[in-house]
Amino acid sequence: MKxxxxxxxxxxxxxxxxxxxxxxxxxxxxxxxVKKILFVPYALHDRDEYTRMARDKFSSLGYxxxxxxxxxxxxxxxxxxxGIFIGGGNTFRLLKSLxxxxxxxxxxxxxxxxxxxxxxxxxxxxxxxxxxxxxxxxPIVFPPSFSAIGLVPFNINPHYxxxxxxxxxxxxxxxxxxxxxxxxxxxxxxxxxxxxSMLLVEGNKATLLGTTKARLFTRGRPPVEYDAGSDLSFLxxxxx
Amino acid sequence: MKxxxxxxxxxxxxxxxxxxxxxxxxxxxxxxxVKKILFVPYALHDRDEYTRMARDKFSSLGYxxxxxxxxxxxxxxxxxxxGIFIGGGNTFRLLKSLxxxxxxxxxxxxxxxxxxxxxxxxxxxxxxxxxxxxxxxxPIVFPPSFSAIGLVPFNINPHYxxxxxxxxxxxxxxxxxxxxxxxxxxxxxxxxxxxxSMLLVEGNKATLLGTTKARLFTRGRPPVEYDAGSDLSFLxxxxx
Ligand SMILES: [Ca+2]
Ligand SMILES: [Ca+2]
Numbered sequence: 503m504k505x506x507x508x509x510x511x512x513x514x515x516x517x518x519x520x521x522x523x524x525x526x527x528x529x530x531x532x533x534x535x536v537k538k539i540l541f542v543p544y545a546l547h548d549r550d551e552y553t554r555m556a557r558d559k560f561s562s563l564g565y566x567x568x569x570x571x572x573x574x575x576x577x578x579x580x581x582x583x584x585g586i587f588i589g590g591g592n593t594f595r596l597l598k599s600l601x602x603x604x605x606x607x608x609x610x611x612x613x614x615x616x617x618x619x620x621x622x623x624x625x626x627x628x629x630x631x632x633x634x635x636x637x638x639x640x641p642i643v644f645p646p647s648f649s650a651i652g653l654v655p656f657n658i659n660p661h662y663x664x665x666x667x668x669x670x671x672x673x674x675x676x677x678x679x680x681x682x683x684x685x686x687x688x689x690x691x692x693x694x695x696x697x698x699s700m701l702l703v704e705g706n707k708a709t710l711l712g713t714t715k716a717r718l719f720t721r722g723r724p725p726v727e728y729d730a731g732s733d734l735s736f737l738x739x740x741x742x
Numbered sequence: 743m744k745x746x747x748x749x750x751x752x753x754x755x756x757x758x759x760x761x762x763x764x765x766x767x768x769x770x771x772x773x774x775x776v777k778k779i780l781f782v783p784y785a786l787h788d789r790d791e792y793t794r795m796a797r798d799k800f801s802s803l804g805y806x807x808x809x810x811x812x813x814x815x816x817x818x819x820x821x822x823x824x825g826i827f828i829g830g831g832n833t834f835r836l837l838k839s840l841x842x843x844x845x846x847x848x849x850x851x852x853x854x855x856x857x858x859x860x861x862x863x864x865x866x867x868x869x870x871x872x873x874x875x876x877x878x879x880x881p882i883v884f885p886p887s888f889s890a891i892g893l894v895p896f897n898i899n900p901h902y903x904x905x906x907x908x909x910x911x912x913x914x915x916x917x918x919x920x921x922x923x924x925x926x927x928x929x930x931x932x933x934x935x936x937x938x939s940m941l942l943v944e945g946n947k948a949t950l951l952g953t954t955k956a957r958l959f960t961r962g963r964p965p966v967e968y969d970a971g972s973d974l975s976f977l978x979x980x981x982x
Binding site: 512514515516517547591592594595634635636637638639640641642643644647648661663670671672673674679680682683685686689697 | 752754755756757787831832834835874875876877878879880881882883884887888901903910911912913914919920922923925926929937
């Protein structure tokens with residue numbers, strides 16, 4: 503399988519600019535042969551403004567950027583793409599727009615069959631997995647399903663957050679929320695990607711990149727921590 | 743309209759026991775005439791354990807508690823109820839179970855037509871409103887719709903949380919998430935109920951109770967703070 507994915511937890515780290523913290527990884531990932539990247543801005547309301555910001559950043563890295571919302575035929579734009587980047591925002595809005603524009607199958611086909619490199623950030627990382635069931639976002643619109651593009655056989659929780667020992671807030675911690683997910687039958691692993699971390703997938707090989715650890719949640723087992731640089735290829739087999 | 747609702751932000755405040763912080767309000771709300779309260783434990787996975795905890799608490803307040811999951815016919819249990827309490831947990835799981843058991847219409851009818859008092863906490867407060875679109879929970883299961891029981895013509899965000907000025911986390915703040923909701927067309931007001939606050943509804947009169955302020959979000963307008971004791975009856979008209 504030709505699959506190549508760069509699944510980033512978050513687009514901006516505290517005090518930095520848009521995609522600054524992962525720009526070296528983005529360049530290495532898309533490489534010198536890709537010239538033009540197809541951007542999917544559906545997760546934010548103002549698609550024009552979002553595209554301007556992403557275009558500026560990618561242009562500084564040497565890539566032209568075409569936004570799918572500027573294309574006359576979005577499915578055709580995916581069909582012709584050399585590389586795809588889906589940005590963050592609200593995951594429900596993003597997934598609903600992907601369904602509305604009938605893009606899920608075509609993105610899946612291009613990435614898994616044609617080897618088109620796929621980068622996601624935050625919500626764009628959520629939709630690359632089996633489902634959006636472990637997003638942190640509010641369900642502001644109703645998508646036809648929570649099933650997502652399914653480029654990997656597990657779920658990701660981006661912006662993974664450790665409990666704050668000084669907090670007096672009684673809402674569920676992130677870990678408690680993921681545990682509730684695993685109370686449901688036959689739920690897959692959830693990789694908690696802390697801000698500053700990302701997952702690089704090449705074929706069936708998966709590697710944790712970035713500057714922070716990740717926390718892996720498996721149904722019925724205690725969570726496990728992985729350092730940056732860890733080989734997480736075991737997650738890529740369907741029967742984990 | 744006979745409607746009587748007690749919509750609590752959270753079941754437990756930091757350092758307190760289950761429903762301790764609102765037990766005086768609960769007693770005043772259900773009063774001496776209600777003897778038996780129908781409990782809906784669907785938001786948590788372990789319904790038996792949840793029922794035990796709620797039963798202990800309500801028993802100490804002088805009420806018998808029957809859980810709907812112990813009833814042979816859940817719809818019939820609603821039909822015969824003198825008072826209803828829906829507890830917190832995961833809002834998606836709760837709403838899906840309400841749909842699976844065909845309880846939404848019957849609860850709505852009992853509360854709005856027969857004046858059966860309805861208490862909700864956290865997820866149980868979310869499902870009392872127009873929709874669950876402003877829940878904080880993860881979408882761990884897929885309900886047939888985000889539309890909820892609709893006992894009030896607006897949305898609530900329970901466990902409302904102010905931004906932490908010292909946080910380095912880059913996920914959206916609660917206010918940003920609600921703003922994203924209001925970017926969608928024709929979205930209703932969202933009442934951000936901080937932990938420790940609750941809304942008492944009697945007919946068309948709505949009063950903020952508890953020990954914390956609430957923050958009201960209206961589409962296209964700046965948010966407004968309301969002190970405990972405020973009259974929020976203006977929220978009860980459909981055209982806010
Ligand atoms: Ca988001
Ligand atoms: Ca909850």
